[in-house]
Amino acid sequence: MITRVFSGIQPTGTLHIGNYFGAVRNWAAMQHDLECIICIVDYHAITIDVDPKTLRQASLNMAMDLIASGIDPEKTILFVQSDVPEHTELAWILGCVTSFGDLSRMTQFKDKSSREAFISSGLFTYPVLQAADILLYLADGVPVGEDQVQHLELSRRIARRFNSRFGETFPEPEPVVGKKGGRIMSLSDPTAKMSKSSGEAHYVGVMEAETSIRKKVRSAVTDMGLESGDAMSPGVANLFEILELSTEATGEADLVDTLRADFAAGTLMYSKLKDTVFEQLMEILRPIQQKRAKLEASGEVLELLRFGAEKAQTIAQDTIVQVRSVVGLGTANP
RNA sequence: AGGCCCGUAGCUCAGUUGGAAGAGCGUCCGACUCCAAAUCGGAAGGCCGGGGGUUCGAGCCCUCCCGGGCCUGCCA
Numbered sequence: 390m391i392t393r394v395f396s397g398i399q400p401t402g403t404l405h406i407g408n409y410f411g412a413v414r415n416w417a418a419m420q421h422d423l424e425c426i427i428c429i430v431d432y433h434a435i436t437i438d439v440d441p442k443t444l445r446q447a448s449l450n451m452a453m454d455l456i457a458s459g460i461d462p463e464k465t466i467l468f469v470q471s472d473v474p475e476h477t478e479l480a481w482i483l484g485c486v487t488s489f490g491d492l493s494r495m496t497q498f499k500d501k502s503s504r505e506a507f508i509s510s511g512l513f514t515y516p517v518l519q520a521a522d523i524l525l526y527l528a529d530g531v532p533v534g535e536d537q538v539q540h541l542e543l544s545r546r547i548a549r550r551f552n553s554r555f556g557e558t559f560p561e562p563e564p565v566v567g568k569k570g571g572r573i574m575s576l577s578d579p580t581a582k583m584s585k586s587s588g589e590a591h592y593v594g595v596m597e598a599e600t601s602i603r604k605k606v607r608s609a610v611t612d613m614g615l616e617s618g619d620a621m622s623p624g625v626a627n628l629f630e631i632l633e634l635s636t637e638a639t640g641e642a643d644l645v646d647t648l649r650a651d652f653a654a655g656t657l658m659y660s661k662l663k664d665t666v667f668e669q670l671m672e673i674l675r676p677i678q679q680k681r682a683k684l685e686a687s688g689e690v691l692e693l694l695r696f697g698a699e700k701a702q703t704i705a706q707d708t709i710v711q712v713r714s715v716v717g718l719g720t721a722n723p
Numbered sequence: 724a725g726g727c728c729c730g731u732a733g734c735u736c737a738g739u740u741g742g743a744a745g746a747g748c749g750u751c752c753g754a755c756u757c758c759a760a761a762u763c764g765g766a767a768g769g770c771c772g773g774g775g776g777u778u779c780g781a782g783c784c785c786u787c788c789c790g791g792g793c794c795u796g797c798c799a
Binding site for chain 1 (some may be wrong): 733749750757758759760761790791792
């Protein structure tokens with residue numbers, strides 16, 4: 390039985406609808422039944438080149454996006470990672486029970502390092518910090534997408550090795566699967582997951598201006614003309630996916646059925662599909678954008694994050710005291 | 724600590740004895756499309772890493788600095 394869930398998200402400055410439908414919305418649903426901890430992972434962000442002038446603001450923006458998207462800072466512990474420096478201490482200690490070979494096998498490192506000119510050792514040990522994030526809170530559940538299962542496996546491995554070496558300390562975190570697959574693909578390249586790093590045309594920002602969103606949806610790749618009865622192309626399937634996820638909340642699910650029937654009959658106009666996707670999407674995004682604007686005007690994020698960091702640190706410090714004790718570190722806690 | 728190589732458009736790079744800064748990809752606009760993609764047409768985009776020097780003239784030569792890569796060594 391899972392009781393406490395940890396999630397991290399990088400301070401990329403803004404959320405896109407892939408983040409929203411794939412992760413954030415599930416977190417918002419979970420926070421009513423489970424103890425949720427959501428961390429804006431700025432220590433992770435600095436593993437690749439970042440601009441120090443924008444990092445802090447990116448963290449604050451991400452926090453505001455999350456709250457506007459339904460994360461309730463009263464229910465969920467929401468904070469910025471570096472406000473709780475215990476993360477780094479635990480990462481060091483866990484790094485010492487992590488094998489070099491395990492880290493070398495991480496595919497995401499191989500991926501990212503091949504793209505960077507400067508490869509920091511932090512990029513290499515990133516999964517250790519990720520394990521520390523989870524284990525610091527003794528979280529027993531981690532909402533996880535396809536691409537993160539390998540990292541979670543490593544976290545479990547690290548927890549297991551630590552426990553066997555120093556005594557039962559950490560639960561082995563279980564993957565928590567969201568209720569819906571919710572994997573949204575890039576609009577320009579529907580074979581790749583939606584991400585900000587691929588470029589402007591690839592993603593739709595949750596806080597993006599309506600005119601811009603409309604344009605991006607209209608520009609989505611479809612297909613080169615199908616015979617009726619042909620399988621749906623990845624691009625069209627992706628649009629249907631977005632539509633389905635949107636209408637789930639707007640209560641207009643019959644729109645999807647109608648359009649699907651049109652597709653099956655070979656009479657679907659993609660321009661109509663796109664307009665519908667755009668309209669339904671905006672039904673979801675508009676209230677979020679309004680909430681976000683109010684939040685920004687109020688200037689209360691800093692206070693909310695400080696509140697979150699305090700709650701997080703209370704848990705984190707208990708863990709660190711325990712860890713230092715079983716490992717034999719320091720003189721304060723024999 | 725020593726040796727070698729690199730830094731030019733958002734990205735990957737070309738740039739001849741020193742003589743008017745370029746290409747591909749990406750971006751923006753247009754044509755074509757039910758809408759898009761692909762394709763075609765057009766446009767924007769640059770402190771040539773930075774300072775100093777040589778020269779009538781420097782992306783190119785000299786020098787120092789900054790940043791990055793590889794190799795060897797030293798310390799922990």
